Amino acid sequence: MAAVLSAPSPLTATLPEDVVLRAEDLHTHFIVGERAAKSVDGVTLTVRRGETLAVVGESGSGKSVTSLSIMRLLAHPGRIVRGKILYRMRDGTVVDLATLPEKRMRAIRGKEIAMIFQEPMTSLNPLYTVGDQIMEMIRLHEPVSRHEARQRARQMLELVEIPAAEKRLDQYPHEMSGGMRQRVMIALALSCNPALLIADEPTTALDVTIQAQILDLMRRLQRDIGMSILFITHNLGVVAEIAHEVAVMYAGRVVEQAPVEALFARPRHPYTKGLLACIPNPERDRAADGARLMLNPIPGNVPSVLNLPPGCTYAPRCPLVEPRCEGEAPGLVPAGPGHLSRCFRHELL
Amino acid sequence: MNHSPSPQGGDVLLSVRNLSKRFHTASGPVKAVEDVSFDVGRGRIVGIVGESGSGKTTAGRCILRLVEPSEGEAVFDGVDLFKLPEKALRAYRRRMQIIFQDPYSSLNPRMRVGDIIGEAIDTHGLAKGAARQARIADLLARVGLSPEHARRYPHEFSGGQRQRIGIARALAVEPELIVADEPVSALDVSVQAQVLNLIQELQKELGLTMLFISHDLTVVEYLCDDIVVLYLGRIMEQGPSREVYANPRHPYTKALLSTAPIPDPTVRRERVILQGDIPSPLDPPSGCVFRTRCPFAIEACAKAVPPRESVSPSHSVACIRQAELATLATQKVTA
Incomplete structure (x- = not known):
């Protein structure tokens, strides 16, 4: 070594x-x-x-x-x-x-390489829905349609065990608890694998x-x-x-x-x-x-x-x-x- | 319900009974603390x-009347603090002090350390002139700083040193009871150990009684004689800490203790990972507030607030299934 x-x-x-x-x-x-x-x-x-x-x-x-x-x-x-x-x-x-x-x-x-932080709000934008943010991340790196990106975003929320993922996609970060935001940040980080x-x-x-x-x-x-x-x-x-x-x-x-x-x-x-x-x-x-x-x-x-x-x-x-x-x-x-x-x-x- | 087991049956300095605090917010009333009762024996450290x-935190502040309680009583040395008019309360304020979590925001940045400590002495008219200076020097020495530090400003100190200054300020009026609200949570591990040692030395030397508020279960197990476990404003379990840690009886206490990370990778515990989040205090569950996350909840848990049941002379649990669950656990072990 x-x-x-x-x-x-x-x-x-x-x-x-x-x-x-x-x-x-x-x-x-x-x-x-x-x-x-x-x-x-x-x-x-x-x-x-x-x-x-x-x-x-x-x-x-x-x-x-x-x-x-x-x-x-x-x-x-x-x-x-x-x-x-x-x-x-x-x-x-x-x-x-x-x-x-x-x-x-x-x-x-x-x-x-993706990164997550102590405070989820350092990576989440308070003005956009959780779904939009994950979709943006996916479409930045991969040539997929909006529809496909939304499907992927929902799958990501399911992957991090967020209940009612479809509904959560349209929520804003402030509507979630600290633990839930941390899950969203992990989903966001993992969305491009x-x-x-x-x-x-x-x-x-x-x-x-x-x-x-x-x-x-x-x-x-x-x-x-x-x-x-x-x-x-x-x-x-x-x-x-x-x-x-x-x-x-x-x-x-x-x-x-x-x-x-x-x-x-x-x-x-x-x-x-x-x-x-x-x-x-x-x-x-x-x-x-x-x-x-x-x-x-x-x-x-x-x-x-x-x-x-x-x-x-x-x-x-x-x-x-x-x-x-x-x-x-x-x-x-x-x-x-x-x-x-x-x-x-x-x-x- | 009103009876609270007194710790070791000894001399009780503070007796809190049915303490409730409701905050009125734009979204409705928040029950921050609800029907909390416990005793603090003289010279003991009680962990919340x-x-x-x-x-x-609200419970600790209500006891000192830094926040006005909504209901209940707090009998300190025979007198109900909640009934005292502001003027009479003053004499008692000297006997009870608070130490805060954040050593950065709890010291006035524009005051010299000597004046920060001296202000407490002046407020209560305890010493003047040379005697006052000597007292400040003595307090600084007592918390492991030097008398020269009196001339400096808070920003010149590290986090651990600032917490020492906060402790010196609290000690300046020779209190009997100290409410310490997460006093070591903001400190690095190596500094935290220094401050925990200091707290113990002072407690022994001065015979202090302490209410130690913390989310750190390792620190509480180490430092506290008795423990009160709160969830959504209510007491779930209370008793001597060695007994509660060795034999937790409430499902919440069990989950809490099983998820606290232990610095030993060879320890394999049966972990109880609670599902979901802590409910909003704006809309707490009916009956037992813990039932929405409790792996053992049954229909009856939603109907009424569980009464406190004694499992030993000084150990009590607010769970209607505690006896049944204890039998189940024994059967599992013997099987």
Whole structure:
């Protein structure tokens, strides 16, 4: 795996057959005057075909900017300054999204890669009916009649288990509940049958009983359609439920990537370990007499992307820190089968 | 109906009885909170959990009379807060404080932190001059900030630090009861753990009583001694949290607990995924408000609001089928 990371070979050769998307040493900066906010500071991650990669991190970790970089939807002054985003198209050719001309990106968004957000109203237009919006999406990418597009739109609403789909087509987003809008957004995203779905905190604004419905729906859709999912979240509980593979981000970098079971069973980065220890756990946090034990928070705060520490960005908060960590940035190295860690001392974990 | 099991039979600081709040909107009356009764024992942390529209925030605000209740009583240390005239209420306001969810919008951006905390001290005339300054410094230290922070403005702090400032402000008047409305929901996990530890330390040191309003079932299980489960303004189940989590008796509580994501991919639970959405509080279902989403609903559930049934001295459930469902569950296990 490490050899693949650095191999400067032709694009097609760098992407194994089962990989849909691979970001390599991606850097996205927001440049204001003399200063650069290094929101994404060397991200490497892999999404395999038909699987869900969860990207987990706290605020400021760069997880959303990574997804916007992949979609090339960065707002000014954000810019990809270095790295590759290799994507395997459905016809098998591999393109680098980081440098693809905007005109070709337009054919990719929606048709090859679709995106859903935390707040459905960021993608739904309040002035058009749900049906019109899905039909517009379909007709943008495919030469079908209005009638045919409407049939397809209805099928999409049925696919996401919206009851009375025919009636719902003529409703406006405000006439629907939050969970229903989230379903419409998923229907809209899937209407051109994308190979990769990027979901940015899609259940964060929802109540737990509705969140369970949406996660269930996404699992079922993945099984039926075989799409790959890049799922961005801050919730490790959701990660455990939906992911095959997990990438943990901290201060603009992926600090660990591993299959989900391996990551939770034995995290190989001190940040991941610290994050898991922060979540209350009834078995761990009670003494034998039932008394509550204190939690083990990670000390300090996430560093500012305007002023990242040299060396390992986690060093100032890390219990395993040694002098070397403060001067030199560790690379993402193998730490077990399919397990990568960006820590010099991962063997101690 | 009026009898509420008191927690551990101990000293009750706050006793809420038949609390109802109706809001009159253009589309008609909304029953935000309906016939809610529970006790809060002195020194205990009581969690109020529920999804959006459950009325948890409204209930908390009614108790502090930040929102005027429509009906019921809230007996605090022997006095019904709902009957107190505004002037007499003032003395009680000092004994009860609130911490808000959003540490960004609950602090005045134009005031220095020292003045934000000092304002609470001044309002109740608790200290002046040097004593006031010393008190502010002490409060900041207590919540893990430094006295120099008094000179800074809210925008200079992170979310976690702002929540600490909000806590210091609440503590400034030495309250006995704190209503904490989703105090850690807006914080990142690592910061959330810091604030949860702080809340516990303060609670122990100062002997505080707390009403902890939250949608996060993991946090409530960890922090709260007792739990009240709300759905569409009504109590579905209440009791000591260890008992309710170990043995939920209401179908809603069961569904809620089974769908809360657990950070462990090896856990395979029998998940109860509820169908449909939470009904509009403008037009709640008749009888049991949960029946439209309940997998066990029968005709009788639509006829009358289910009375509260005790399943243990301090654990009660509002479900007419709870005894029957418990037997079914036991049979399934033994079979």
